[in-house]
Amino acid sequence: MADVKKTKKVRGRVAMPHQNAAARAANFGEVALGYSLEQAILEAERCLQCKKPTCQAGCPVEIDIKGFIAALCDDDLGGAYDIIRKTNSLPAVCGRVCPQENQCEGACILGKKHEPVAIGRLERYVADTYAAQSACESVTDLSTCALEREDLKVACIGSGPSSLTVAGYLAGRGIKVDVYEALHEPGGVLIYGIPEFRLPKAVVSRELDGLKALGVTFHCNWVGGKTITVADLFDQGYNAVFIGVGAGLPRFLGVPGENLVGVFSANEYLTRVNLGRAYDFPYYDTPAYRARRVAVIGAGNVAMDAARTALRMGAKEVSIVYRRSEDEMPARREEIEHAIEEGVKIRCLCGPLSFHGDNQGRLKALTVQKMTLGEPDDSGRCSPVCLDGETEQFSCDMAVVAVGTRPNPILLEATPDLGLNKWGYVQADPETGETSIPNVFAGGDIVTGAATVISAMGAGRRAAREIARRLL
Amino acid sequence: MGYRIVSKEELIPGQTTMMVIEAPQVAKKAKPGNFVMLRTTEHGERIPLTIADCDKDKGTITIVYLVVGKTTAEMNSLEQGGEFMDVCGPLGRPTHIEKSGTVVCVGGGTGIAAMHHIAKGHVEAGNRVIAIVGARSKNLLLFCSELSSFCPELRIATDDGSEGHKGFVTEVLKDILDTEDEIAEVVAIGPVPMMEAVCRVTLPYNVKTTVSLNSIMVDGIGMCGACRCTVDGKTLFACVDGPEFDGHKVDFAELKTRLWQFREQEQESMERFSKECQCNG
Ligand SMILES: Cc1cc2nc3c(=O)[nH]c(=O)nc-3n(C[C@H](O)[C@H](O)[C@H](O)COP(=O)(O)OP(=O)(O)OC[C@H]3O[C@@H](n4cnc5c(N)ncnc54)[C@H](O)[C@@H]3O)c2cc1C
Ligand SMILES: Cc1cc2nc3c(=O)[nH]c(=O)nc-3n(C[C@H](O)[C@H](O)[C@H](O)COP(=O)(O)OP(=O)(O)OC[C@H]3O[C@@H](n4cnc5c(N)ncnc54)[C@H](O)[C@@H]3O)c2cc1C
Ligand code: SF4
Ligand code: SF4
Ligand code: FES
Numbered sequence: 066m067a068d069v070k071k072t073k074k075v076r077g078r079v080a081m082p083h084q085n086a087a088a089r090a091a092n093f094g095e096v097a098l099g100y101s102l103e104q105a106i107l108e109a110e111r112c113l114q115c116k117k118p119t120c121q122a123g124c125p126v127e128i129d130i131k132g133f134i135a136a137l138c139d140d141d142l143g144g145a146y147d148i149i150r151k152t153n154s155l156p157a158v159c160g161r162v163c164p165q166e167n168q169c170e171g172a173c174i175l176g177k178k179h180e181p182v183a184i185g186r187l188e189r190y191v192a193d194t195y196a197a198q199s200a201c202e203s204v205t206d207l208s209t210c211a212l213e214r215e216d217l218k219v220a221c222i223g224s225g226p227s228s229l230t231v232a233g234y235l236a237g238r239g240i241k242v243d244v245y246e247a248l249h250e251p252g253g254v255l256i257y258g259i260p261e262f263r264l265p266k267a268v269v270s271r272e273l274d275g276l277k278a279l280g281v282t283f284h285c286n287w288v289g290g291k292t293i294t295v296a297d298l299f300d301q302g303y304n305a306v307f308i309g310v311g312a313g314l315p316r317f318l319g320v321p322g323e324n325l326v327g328v329f330s331a332n333e334y335l336t337r338v339n340l341g342r343a344y345d346f347p348y349y350d351t352p353a354y355r356a357r358r359v360a361v362i363g364a365g366n367v368a369m370d371a372a373r374t375a376l377r378m379g380a381k382e383v384s385i386v387y388r389r390s391e392d393e394m395p396a397r398r399e400e401i402e403h404a405i406e407e408g409v410k411i412r413c414l415c416g417p418l419s420f421h422g423d424n425q426g427r428l429k430a431l432t433v434q435k436m437t438l439g440e441p442d443d444s445g446r447c448s449p450v451c452l453d454g455e456t457e458q459f460s461c462d463m464a465v466v467a468v469g470t471r472p473n474p475i476l477l478e479a480t481p482d483l484g485l486n487k488w489g490y491v492q493a494d495p496e497t498g499e500t501s502i503p504n505v506f507a508g509g510d511i512v513t514g515a516a517t518v519i520s521a522m523g524a525g526r527r528a529a530r531e532i533a534r535r536l537l
Numbered sequence: 538m539g540y541r542i543v544s545k546e547e548l549i550p551g552q553t554t555m556m557v558i559e560a561p562q563v564a565k566k567a568k569p570g571n572f573v574m575l576r577t578t579e580h581g582e583r584i585p586l587t588i589a590d591c592d593k594d595k596g597t598i599t600i601v602y603l604v605v606g607k608t609t610a611e612m613n614s615l616e617q618g619g620e621f622m623d624v625c626g627p628l629g630r631p632t633h634i635e636k637s638g639t640v641v642c643v644g645g646g647t648g649i650a651a652m653h654h655i656a657k658g659h660v661e662a663g664n665r666v667i668a669i670v671g672a673r674s675k676n677l678l679l680f681c682s683e684l685s686s687f688c689p690e691l692r693i694a695t696d697d698g699s700e701g702h703k704g705f706v707t708e709v710l711k712d713i714l715d716t717e718d719e720i721a722e723v724v725a726i727g728p729v730p731m732m733e734a735v736c737r738v739t740l741p742y743n744v745k746t747t748v749s750l751n752s753i754m755v756d757g758i759g760m761c762g763a764c765r766c767t768v769d770g771k772t773l774f775a776c777v778d779g780p781e782f783d784g785h786k787v788d789f790a791e792l793k794t795r796l797w798q799f800r801e802q803e804q805e806s807m808e809r810f811s812k813e814c815q816c817n818g
Contacts (some may be wrong), residue, residue: 203587227672247578247625248625249583249625284624286623286625287562288625288758291627291628292562292625292626292627313761314760314762314774315761320709323772324772324795325794326797326798328796329762330761330762332761332762333755333761333762336756336761337755337756341583346802346806347578347802347809348583350582350608350806351582351583351755352582352799352802354799355801426791441763473758475758475759477680524690
């Protein structure tokens with residue numbers, strides 16, 4: 066927390082009420098409980114209502130932050146909500162999971178000398194509290210939602226935040242949208258990746274219900290490229306196709322012993338627990354591995370989620386193993402702090418060298434290379450340098466590898482005309498999202514590589530705007 | 538919005554069952570070698586099953602499964618007219634089928650069902666197919682009449698000699714490799730030890746050998762890496778890179794260990810399910 070005592074006039078930000086750390090490490094209930102009305106107003110009043118607000122440009126969907134905060138101060142919750150939803154169709158989600166410190170709050174003027182306004186928390190408060198007057202209003206910036214033009218239809222492949230944004234934007238303008246999702250539940254990473262204790266499924270379902278009320282149809286168990294191809298969609302009369310299939314394919318480290326029993330990708334571990342609801346095994350059939358000592362490799366949001374999930378699944382000791390130092394960790398500061406409070410240990414400057422198993426092929430230990438920090442690399446972060454001969458072995462019976470993802474090949478291989486960039490992601494026009502195939506658009510992680518919910522939504526919004534412009 | 542069970546036939550009562558399921562979008566695209574991910578109910582686990590046959594006109598697919606645990610036991614409690622909550626597919630790379638000459642298709646256990654779809658594909662492509670099926674005993678053999686309807690060269694092996702050759706399919710296979718001139722490919726589908734044994738037999742003959750790996754899967758669309766296996770020293774995902782691989786390059790020992798990852802919990806689920814069944818029954 067920044068030191069705010071020096072400036073008498075500026076109050077620090079209103080603290081977010083949380084579930085007690087010891088209690089929450091043993092349940093899947095939401096960690097951050099949300100502001101009360103009084104807390105929200107008190108925090109909103111910290112906003113300087115700048116003449117030239119810098120915060121707005123920090124938000125990828127350019128919410129009129131100053132405007133919604135002013136409405137909130139005036140006790141006009143509906144007005145605040147209207148302003149937010151003009152550009153953001155999933156505010157309850159973004160208020161929770163946006164890396165605000167790098168975006169809106171990172172750009173807030175108050176943040177230069179003091180703590181920035183807690184914009185995300187206020188957004189969440191407004192979205193959670195304001196019961197939308199009608200479902201269609203909650204997801205679009207328009208108040209009508211009749212499906213006026215059944216002759217115009219658009220297909221989205223994948224149902225993550227980018228596709229949901231496309232669906233909301235177009236459905237609100239009377240265009241029929243069908244969303245094809247490979248898994249059995251829509252929502253993308255919001256459902257299978259980000260755990261319940263950070264983003265309750267009920268919040269996501271509320272947004273999905275809003276879309277359904279607008280006439281958006283979700284077709285689960287449809288795999289783009291397998292069950293249906295892009296060409297099939299045009300044959301069926303769709304006017305445009307949006308590809309929002311996410312990044313998906315997990316990367317592994319390529320070190321010995323990585324296929325031992327007990328080593329999992331973060332995607333597998335989180336999918337078992339979230340989508341498969343393994344936290345409620347055996348009531349739900351999908352099991353998750355039971356472990357006492359867990360090493361999570363990586364230090365992004367995904368790693369933090371995996372570590373905190375492992376604690377909740379009953380592990381006695383969970384550590385984050387990271388090759389740089391705590392300062393370089395890509396996860397949100399708040400998530401790191403929450404993890405530490407809950408008891409997650411941090412082992413920095415350790416690069417995994419090999420996994421070791423017992424005679425049954427089950428993981429029992431991890432050997433790491435000790436590192437030190439060297440010069441900053443391309444990413445601007447200090448690069449880790451091996452300390453020759455200094456290795457360490459520690460025992461663990463589960464390891465979760467959270468070192469990023471690669472593009473999922475299924476749809477891309479089935480769509481050979483789709484232009485890809487040198488990293489294998491889909492090439493899309495930055496302004497319109499259009500790909501090398503006319504009227505086929507793409508956005509989100511499948512274009513940028515693993516990024517954020519709000520940037521996927523921003524991409525969805527740009528594509529939807531262009532699709533609407535062409536069709537209407 | 539479920540997927541209706543059009544027919545159910547217990548091929549070996551309590552053990553192996555064949556079901557025809559309505560899933561027109563899957564049937565339309567299914568090719569030999571593809572599989573589906575299937576879920577019984579809201580509480581169920583996604584499990585992979587090979588598409589043993591499909592009828593594009595009727596919009597149905599056929600699956601044949603061995604009852605080994607909770608999900609397959611629960612499937613056996615469903616009847617004709619009942620529904621599955623989810624059927625997703627067709628997944629995996631289809632079998633590579635081209636006109637190549639003589640192909641030997643080896644099937645063991647429920648693998649015979651999957652093998653039969655592939656054998657059919659090879660026959661349709663104009664290949665000469667020699668099929669070998671094996672089981673412990675005559676009453677555990679599957680799909681023999683279907684196979685012989687399109688494949689005149691059907692060899693049978695049973696452990697107890699109650700039908701065909703007394704012994705293993707690998708003995709029959711070795712005999713064929715010794716007597717036939719040109720074998721383009723051997724395809725083996727069945728229990729892991731059987732596929733491994735087939736690969737051991739074909740290796741000295743330098744015959745291309747294709748196996749279908751049944752690793753544990755979660756999503757079946759390449760997102761989780763649960764299905765990873767080592768092939769030619771590289772880690773590959775069975776659901777997107779396979780499930781069929783060059784058998785001579787597969788690390789079978791690793792596959793076998795990985796299949797038992799969740800044994801404890803699988804047993805717990807099964808015991809709980811059996812108890813519930815007894816209470817209700
Ligand atoms: C564990 C975890 C934690 C994260 N935490 C945060 C956070 O705190 N804040 C933040 O901003 N971002 C976070 N992210 C990143 C963020 O979730 C993603 O950047 C964002 O969800 C990307 O959205 P998307 O629309 O591209 O697709 P995704 O959300 O990836 O969804 C893609 C969907 O497409 C489906 N699909 C894939 N292939 C096909 C196909 N062939 N046919 C049909 N459907 C298909 C997938 O099943 C999936 O449902 C996190 C990610 C993870 C994994
Ligand atoms: C591509 C593919 C195709 C398959 N085709 C068939 C088929 O046509 N007929 C058939 O009988 N079986 C097939 N299997 C195996 C089948 O998926 C398992 O038997 C089934 O998942 C067992 O579920 P269960 O709950 O009844 O048993 P469980 O109690 O869960 O497990 C019993 C056994 O099944 C294996 N298993 C458990 N979960 C999975 C999983 N998610 N994926 C794969 N194996 C698992 C375990 O290793 C264990 O040995 C196939 C597997 C794969 C990967
Ligand atoms: S959407 Fe995200 S970046 Fe934009 S204002 Fe809300 S929390 Fe900030
Ligand atoms: S920059 Fe900060 S203080 Fe200024 S209007 Fe935006 S939120 Fe308020
Ligand atoms: S089953 Fe998840 S990647 Fe293959």
